[in-house]
Amino acid sequence: EAGVAQSPRYKIIEKRQSVAFWCNPISGHATLYWYQQILGQGPKLLIQFQNNGVVDDSQLPKDRFSAERLKGVDSTLKIQPAKLEDSAVYLCASRLNSGANVLTFGAGSRLTVL
Amino acid sequence: AQRVTQPEKLLSVFKGAPVELKCNYSYSGSPELFWYVQYSRQRLQLLLRHISRESIKGFTADLNKGETSFHLKKPFAQEEDSAMYYCALLFGNEKLTFGTGTRLTIIP
Numbered sequence: 359e360a361g362v363a364q365s366p367r368y369k370i371i372e373k374r375q376s377v378a379f380w381c382n383p384i385s386g387h388a389t390l391y392w393y394q395q396i397l398g399q400g401p402k403l404l405i406q407f408q409n410n411g412v413v414d415d416s417q418l419p420k421d422r423f424s425a426e427r428l429k430g431v432d433s434t435l436k437i438q439p440a441k442l443e444d445s446a447v448y449l450c451a452s453r454l455n456s457g458a459n460v461l462t463f464g465a466g467s468r469l470t471v472l
Numbered sequence: 473a474q475r476v477t478q479p480e481k482l483l484s485v486f487k488g489a490p491v492e493l494k495c496n497y498s499y500s501g502s503p504e505l506f507w508y509v510q511y512s513r514q515r516l517q518l519l520l521r522h523i524s525r526e527s528i529k530g531f532t533a534d535l536n537k538g539e540t541s542f543h544l545k546k547p548f549a550q551e552e553d554s555a556m557y558y559c560a561l562l563f564g565n566e567k568l569t570f571g572t573g574t575r576l577t578i579i580p
Binding site for chain 2: 391398401402406453
């Protein structure tokens with residue numbers, strides 16, 4: 359099966375600019391996650407979707423971060439305006455709703471904010 | 473609050489020696505625990521989960537509810553085991569929370 363696709367792989371922007379990341383999960387995976395991984399730390403959950411609905415966005419900084427999954431398939435994570443502390447790898451993961459609770463991760467999008 | 477603690481950021485072990493990566497968790501409910509691994513230049517991927525009670529690449533992990541631990545063990549380390557290892561706890565609405573990770577280096 360095809361894996362979780364993410365783009366772009368790398369992005370460098372200046373603070374106060376905006377950026378968007380895209381994720382296409384494994385076909386049939388209803389649950390989609392966005393994680394932020396800052397250098398030297400473990401992945402931190404930003405938002406979790408079930409189909410096109412938000413299950414949890416309690417750790418999403420909503421003043422600058424937004425995410426959507428309009429058709430319940432691919433998803434976009436946006437940051438506007440970016441801050442220096444947003445420099446991180448943004449990981450997308452997906453999971454089938456039945457069977458093992460195993461997440462499949464994409465390769466990640468590395469953001470550098472200057 | 474749910475939390476996963478990995479006390480060692482770095483761990484170096486000689487090839488052929490035993491390996492133990494520590495993981496402790498805090499969760500009032502019934503935990504579901506995982507070990508994920510990230511090899512150099514590869515994606516984060518599942519190594520093993522406590523429910524399946526399996527051995528993957530020679531690694532095992534036993535859930536100890538009394539000590540709230542889920543340590544990862546391997547009797548004889550191999551060079552290809554060098555990687556970043558993350559312990560993770562699944563709770564609530566299938567939310568997966570990760571520890572800070574341990575970088576394991578196997579010395580030839």
